[in-house]
Amino acid sequence: MCLFGALGYGIWLAGYPEPPLFILTEPSGERLSPALAAFYMFWTMIILLQVLIPISLYVSIELVKLAQIYIIQNDKDFYCEKSDSLIECRALNICEDLGQVQYIFSDKTGTLTENKMVFRRCSIAGVEYSHEDNAKRLETYQESDLHSEDILDGGVSSKSATCWSKSHSPKSIRSAPSNRSLNKLPTSLEIPGEGDGSARHSRSVAFSSPMEKDVVPDPGLLKKFSSITPHCLYLSKWAEKTSLETSYIIDFFLALAICNTVVVSLPNQPRQKVRMPSIIKTPMKSLEEIKQMFQRFSVRKLSASSLSAGKDPSSETPNSFMNKVPLFSRLKLASPAEGDRTLEGSLNSASEMPLDGLEKSDFANPKDATNKPTTCELYYEAESPDEAALVHAARAYNCTLQSRTPDQVTVEFGFLGPLAFQLLHILPFDSVRKRMSVVVRHPMSNEVVVYTKGADSVIMDLLALTSEDNRTEVLQMEIRTLTQRHLDKYAKGGLRTLCIAKRVMTDGEYAEWLNDHNLAETSIDNREELLYESALKLETDLTLLGATGIEDRLQEGVPETIESLRKAGIKIWMLTGDKEETAVNIAYSCQLLEDTYKIFSITRQERASCEVLVDRIIEDIERHQISNNAFTKEETSHNSSFEKENVDFALIIDGKSLDFALQETLEKKFLYITQHCRAVICCRATPLQKSQVVKLVRNSLKVMTLAIGDGANDVSMIQVADVGVGISGQEGMQAVMSSDYAVSHFKHLRKLLLVHGHWCYTRLANMILYFFYKNLMFVSLLFWYQFFCGFAGTSMVDVWMLILFNLIFTSVPPVIYGVLDKDVSADTLLALPELYKSGQTSEAYKKSTFWVTILDAFYQSLACFFIPYFTYFGSGMDIYSFGNFIITATLFVILLHLLIESKSMTWIHWTVLVLSIAAYFIFTLAVDAICLNCMPPANPYWMMQTHMADPMFYLVCVMSVVVALLPRFAFRVFQGTLFPTPQQRAKQLDVMPPGERSSAIKRWFLPNTDNTLFHAVPADGSKPTKEDEEAPCMQSPKDSEYRNYNV
DSSP, X not given: OHHHHHHHHHHHHHTOSSOOTTSOOOTTSOOOOHHHHHHHHHHHHHHHSGGGSOHHHHHHHHHHHHHXXXXXXXXXXXXXXXXXXXXXXXXXXXXXXXXXXXXXXXXXXXXXXEEEEEEEEEEETXXXXXXXXHHHHHHHOOTHHHHHOOSOOSSOOSHHHHHHHHHSOGGGOOOOOOOOOGGGSOSSOEESSSOSSOEEOOSXXXXXXXXXXXXXXXXXXXXXXXXXXXXXXXXXXXGGGSOHHHHHHHHHHHHHHHSSOOEEEOTTSSBOOSOOHHHHHSOOOOHHHHHHHHHTOOOOOSSTTTSOTTOOGGGSOHHHHHHHSHHHHHOOOOOHHHHHHHHHHHHHXXXXXXXXXXXXXXXXXXXXXXXXXXXXXXXXXXXXXXXXXXXXXXXXXXXXXXXXETTEEEEEEGGGOEEEEEEEEEEOOOTTTOEEEEEEEOTTTOOEEEEEEEOHHHHGGGBOOOXXXXXXXXXXXXXXXXXXXXXXXXXXXXXXXXEEEEEEEOHHHHHHHHHHHHHHHTOSTTHHHHHHHHHHHHSOSBEEEEEEEEEEEEOTTHHHHHHHHHHTTOEEEEEOSSOHHHHHHHHHHTTSSOTTOEEEEEOOSSHHHHHHHHHHHHHHHHHHHHHHHHHHHHHHHHTOOXXXXXXXXXXXXXXXXXXXXXXXXXXXXXXXXXXXXXXXXEOSOOHHXXXXXXXXXXXXXXXXXXXXXXXGGGHHHHHHSSEEEEEOSSSOSHHHHTOSEEESSTTHHHHIIIIIIHHHHHHHHHHHHHHHHHHHHXXXXXXXXXXXXXXXXXXXXXXXXXXXXXXXXXXXXXXHHHHHOOSSOHHHHHHOGGGGHHHHTTTTSOHHHHHHHHHHHHHHHHHHHHHHHHHTTTSOOOHHHHHHHHHHHHHHHHHHHHHHHOSOOOHHHHHHHHHHHHHHHHHHHHHHHHOSSSSTTOOOTTHHHHHXXXXXXXXHHHHHHHHHHHHHHHHHHHHHHHSOOHHHHHHHHTTSOHHHHHHHHHTSSOTTOOOTTOOOOOTTSOOOOGGGGGSOOOXXXXXXXXXXXXO
């Protein structure tokens, strides 16, 4: 426009044989050449037409986004009663991205699951303990019990635990009062039964709900644990004489209670570092006192050949003792199929050894000790729910963590009472090592013991090497085999697994390691590598004690949310650090995987084999595509009535193979496979791998990505994704602090994307289009006027009108339009997730839509300019009077155009429209009444008042408005009647009665429905159009040969 005006001005001047008199000369008296004058006019036109530049649009966009964030944050559907919180929007400028998401990358633990870890099963020394009573308690557990327990009882803390205590000995019950998790604890809580002064718990304790705390012991394991006597512990000083299963059980529960960072606190005190009252009453027993106590015991001979007269038991060799103890005399190597039964029978024989030679003493009868009441209860504060679950499990078996200080851990172990372990060193858990270790000095044997817990994938590789020469090592090998079998069983059941191991060190070995570790800690160069090597030296040659299975329940609404997001055309990936079996089981539970899927599994330890497997998968996918295309052609040629079966693929890949797939040579093949898979599960993935996967998909496929997680290990992928969502769960606030949006549950993602995401994108896109239309139409009026003023760069309205027209008179309505407009209601958007696809394909802001809007703006400006022009052509009307006709008609056209484009109207819309028109007339009437000689030689005095008294003014304005808006109005009417968009069809559902609305939703996508303007997936799951071939397949094959296919 500016260039055209400059050229027109130069041509106009060049048409005069002599310079006209109204062209001012330079101070030197010379006149400008037409070329130089045209150059100056170019910049004059830029100043005049600068209104076209949407500077106010940037401010309006920010205001609209801020208002949209306010609406999202005050949506009551995002309210979480347990945490007493709503959604938190931490980013204010990406709300429109919520309506364009194509890929979701989700963590598993705490994101798809509740992150409420409940102890379910365990395996000790190769013997599995199913804890069936505890499983039954969890099945009948109702979350409503959390809200009904306003007064915490000091006895048994749940109904199930109370029922269990009636049929079992009270010696094994030492339960804590029930607590509410997170912020549901009252600020002050009275605990009855504590005398006159009731203790008050003034803070919330995480991971302490009754479901997590009240572990019901396994009867078989409880019987073995209760049969442990001081005699067994006395014999444990000599490893060759101890009952192996008894030793394993003791060390297993000690490891559960010690190997953690749990902080112990009293109900009425902060984190406690003082001794408990029960500890004060029961004096701590040092090693010497325990030895003197054992010396008073008179132990009978185990057998005639076991302890000969005058022979020191410690002088016997290990092999000779093994042959005499019933455990090893019955032990034989069995096949893998019989190993579980053989080993269990051999280990159980250890508990049948006669131990009737103990004289009566304070600790000879374990029932006397376990029946002693505790004077106060304990509260555990853990960094993760896994640690809390294991500590509560140990407490259920009377192995209670009593206190923790920087240099000492106190455990009350059954009949022995409190035992103080000197805490020598802690190696915390990290994502690289995937394990945690504590180094303590055992109060019984005075040995340095390392207790380690971690993932089975790393613990199994750190176990001591075995040989067939030593029976103990053979037994350890058999325990390892059976434990691995139990771990696989737990993982297939969806349980989180951990391995428990130990190592006994000499003082010299520990001193040498400690010296090397101190050097690594103080090193400047390669500190991380040195610390890792130092930890590896300590955590090696381990003895496997057992394994645990912890249940992490699926969050409410996760399957429904995943189903809706898939119908919306969003691909969902699960990125987790758990085992493949656990991840797959959770994927089936949340319907991320289905039985009809053809599953490709990539688990290779070498790059070459991984590459071969990837090529085989690609060939398989291409073969299915060729067969489907051939079937389609045959069906078309024969008009067959048979339905084509679409194969849904799913990919499962582990961390090692993912390393290979992310390399440059394989990443394109990896992406090709994932594009044809409806679900992708990356298990055993590190935080770095998670971020690399998100970055690869985002940059290579040019798609909008969203990452959601709840822990510190999810921070990297949350930051890399276009939209980061953090769940404010039980693993701290790292994910929330790094996210753009913070929610309480995964199910909130459904409304956040399908409703608010759709609204935000549609509103913002339509508002931007309207802003371009409004500015271009107003500027076009000034441009058309240049043809009648010699391109002199003048305007037919005063300067104030040029400034205030976009600043006041037409600025607020588009902002309200961008904040409150609703093309479809929230209920309909949730019922029809397919409507979300309009944002993924940018239906609201396409190039065609933009250019149609621009052409419409030009047409409307022509109507508003030339209708008044031809009406008063040849009259003596002055410039500003002519401009008043044009601006008044233009104001009504712009505001009524917004009314046509609005999908919903509220009283706020009508109020803003009326106020905008009123502001225009008030300002014009006021200026024309007081401006006597403001803009000479023109005189706008009493101009508007004169026009409003003339009927021709109203006729010209109405005619201009009708002619300008008639094409737009007719197009919308015919489109809504003959070719409605899915949004327009869905809008009709909002005015239907509930019964008709439900039936209409069921009939939404029928085979004969014309839906060419919008590619959406039918509600029944079928795939209607060829354009959706690249989208996830929604129809599952019926043939059972595709069930759970593995490569």
